[in-house]
Amino acid sequence: MIKLKGIAVSLGIGIGKAYRIGQEEVTVPKRKIGHEEISREIYRLEEALIETRREITSLQKKIFQELGFDHSKIFEAHVLVLEDRVLIEDIIQQIKNKKVNVEFAFWTSIKKYMDTLLKLEDDYLRERVNDIDDVARRVLRKLLKKEIVSLKDLKEKVIVVAHDLSPSQTASLPKGNILAFVTDVGGRTSHTAIIARSLGIPAVVGVEIGTKNIKPGEKLIVDGSKGVVVVHPTERILKEYQKKSQQLVKARKAFHIPKVYKAQTKDKKEVDVSGNIELPEELPLVREYGAEGIGLYRTEFVFLGRRDLPSEEEQYQAYVNVARRVKPHSVIIRTMDIGGDKFLSQPQVPKEMSPFLGWRAIRFCLAQPEIFKVQLRAILRAAAEGEMKIMFPMISGIEELRQAKALLEECKEELRREKKNFKADISVGTMIEVPSAAMCADELAKESDFFSIGTNDLIQYSLAVDRGNEKVAYLYEPGHPGVIRLLKHVIETAHKNKIWIGMCGEMAGEPLFAYLLLGMGLDEFSMSPPRVPKVKDMIRNVFFQDAQRAAEKAVTLSTAKEVEKFLQEELKRMLRNEYERIVLT
Numbered sequence: 001m002i003k004l005k006g007i008a009v010s011l012g013i014g015i016g017k018a019y020r021i022g023q024e025e026v027t028v029p030k031r032k033i034g035h036e037e038i039s040r041e042i043y044r045l046e047e048a049l050i051e052t053r054r055e056i057t058s059l060q061k062k063i064f065q066e067l068g069f070d071h072s073k074i075f076e077a078h079v080l081v082l083e084d085r086v087l088i089e090d091i092i093q094q095i096k097n098k099k100v101n102v103e104f105a106f107w108t109s110i111k112k113y114m115d116t117l118l119k120l121e122d123d124y125l126r127e128r129v130n131d132i133d134d135v136a137r138r139v140l141r142k143l144l145k146k147e148i149v150s151l152k153d154l155k156e157k158v159i160v161v162a163h164d165l166s167p168s169q170t171a172s173l174p175k176g177n178i179l180a181f182v183t184d185v186g187g188r189t190s191h192t193a194i195i196a197r198s199l200g201i202p203a204v205v206g207v208e209i210g211t212k213n214i215k216p217g218e219k220l221i222v223d224g225s226k227g228v229v230v231v232h233p234t235e236r237i238l239k240e241y242q243k244k245s246q247q248l249v250k251a252r253k254a255f256h257i258p259k260v261y262k263a264q265t266k267d268k269k270e271v272d273v274s275g276n277i278e279l280p281e282e283l284p285l286v287r288e289y290g291a292e293g294i295g296l297y298r299t300e301f302v303f304l305g306r307r308d309l310p311s312e313e314e315q316y317q318a319y320v321n322v323a324r325r326v327k328p329h330s331v332i333i334r335t336m337d338i339g340g341d342k343f344l345s346q347p348q349v350p351k352e353m354s355p356f357l358g359w360r361a362i363r364f365c366l367a368q369p370e371i372f373k374v375q376l377r378a379i380l381r382a383a384a385e386g387e388m389k390i391m392f393p394m395i396s397g398i399e400e401l402r403q404a405k406a407l408l409e410e411c412k413e414e415l416r417r418e419k420k421n422f423k424a425d426i427s428v429g430t431m432i433e434v435p436s437a438a439m440c441a442d443e444l445a446k447e448s449d450f451f452s453i454g455t456n457d458l459i460q461y462s463l464a465v466d467r468g469n470e471k472v473a474y475l476y477e478p479g480h481p482g483v484i485r486l487l488k489h490v491i492e493t494a495h496k497n498k499i500w501i502g503m504c505g506e507m508a509g510e511p512l513f514a515y516l517l518l519g520m521g522l523d524e525f526s527m528s529p530p531r532v533p534k535v536k537d538m539i540r541n542v543f544f545q546d547a548q549r550a551a552e553k554a555v556t557l558s559t560a561k562e563v564e565k566f567l568q569e570e571l572k573r574m575l576r577n578e579y580e581r582i583v584l585t
């Protein structure tokens with residue numbers, strides 16, 4: 001038995017056989033051809049390209065119906081490869097001049113093409129290598145008359161294991177047959193993670209020592225809540241997880257209460273529980289799990305995976321679509337958080353030594369007002385059609401907030417002059433995710449309508465722990481006294497200034513910490529939608545007064561371990577036999 005540790009990106013437990021995809025080594029035969037065979041080989045190339053194009057178009061349609069426009073757009077890049085005249089000419093020249101078979105000519109040209117892209121500084125183009133590899137394999141299989149090993153034809157359910165999954169692979173997998181995903185690369189916001197979450201399939205990415213130790217057909221357990229993959233489990237472990245998985249399924253069924261029920265404690269303290277989304281395709285899940293609105297809409301996904309910047313109209317359409325669908329509940333839209341681990345192809349940003357401390361989020365936006373204002377205008381217009389609030393990420397002090405607000409005012413003025421419909425009195429929130437912002441909360445609160453704490457970053461910056469680095473992951477502790485004292489300060493300061501305060505970092509979705517935050521007086525909890533029912537159930541089973549007392553005590557403790565142990569004991573006492581279902585599963 002081996003236990004692999006990775007990043008938990010989509011909740012749930014998957015138990016089944018490993019199915020490896022994407023890394024099959026391709027062996028392409030080389031054959032000398034005679035002069036008379038040249039035209040036949042070129043004809044075969046054209047046929048294969050046409051057939052592949054047909055195959056991709058129908059896949060694109062299917063994805064469009066199942067997952068919507070944003071996911072289906074992924075295939076545009078594939079079609080472009082098939083239509084690339086320079087590439088096609090290169091293959092034809094090889095067939096003609098070197099007198100080699102089409103398969104060999106095709107594979108040699110495509111590899112040259114991919115090698116060139118891999119050497120480029122342009123992130124977008126380098127990322128496209130995956131798409132090219134994907135489409136090239138499709139063409140090659142046609143030429144070699146080998147059928148694509150299609151997961152569609154699988155008779156049994158499997159756990160998909162891959163070094164990486166190209167967007168087209170992930171999107172075209174048949175949901176019904178996938179028990180879980182495991183990949184070597186990727187983070188919480190990688191494409192695999194997003195799709196896994198939107199499909200509700202358990203997933204672990206960024207597996208520390210890689211998936212190379214997993215053989216096809218091997219029994220696996222994937223714990224998407226803890227980020228653990230057990231390879232070849234012992235009978236005892238298997239039984240343990242089977243029990244856990246059954247409990248989870250039972251618990252999920254119990255959680256599926258159709259009507260939205262309030263997040264209210266036994267002594268009638270009510271808070272808001274909302275959902276985080278990256279793409280509009282996740283909206284049905286938000287409703288299904290009973291979240292009341294959107295506490296964080298990560299707009300950077302509107303910008304990623306494309307060569308150009310989305311126009312104001314495109315952005316407006318994307319945002320208004322979300323606003324209308326969530327109405328009458330509210331949507332907190334976060335302006336783009338580019339940089340860190342998410343980069344645009346245009347404008348090109350030079351490589352940085354410490355991207356998380358570099359040109360990211362509001363810093364990037366304030367330096368590029370012509371890009372930022374397009375988004376602000378689109379948001380202001382969309383906000384007129386629903387309940388939309390705006391918030392700025394990575395604010396480190398009052399000057400940045402003032403600059404961002406000044407640009408927002410400029411946009412309002414422009415829209416007014418252009419006689420366009422927009423929401424003039426949109427609420428403006430500040431994300432508290434930089435320690436200096438937490439310490440200067442008093443100044444920021446005076447000029448903000450609300451706060452939303454981004455603990456994913458606040459923890460990484462407070463504890464100096466890279467949130468994506470597995471080696472220091474043990475130091476990433478939400479319960480660290482340094483973190484919870486900072487949270488207490490920010491919540492109290494917000495209330496002193498009479499503004500409401502929420503949290504959209506992952507911490508808000510963990511019942512144990514949600515109990516602490518409830519006691520500290522947090523007003524809104526926003527999380528990935530599948531976490532909503534548990535947090536709501538926790539809140540409905542406790543007394544606010546107890547939570548307040550627990551929070552007062554927790555901040556006096558000296559280590560994260562003590563804090564967690566204390567909260568566990570408290571909640572065990574409060575929840576009794578509901579504890580395991582709500583906190584542990």
Ligand code: PEP
Nearest residue numbers: 433454455456457504505
């Ligand atoms: C956070 O930092 O907690 C947050 C919600 O933002 P993101 O995860 O997108 O950085």
Ligand code: MG
Nearest residue numbers: 433454456457
């Ligand atoms: Mg953040």
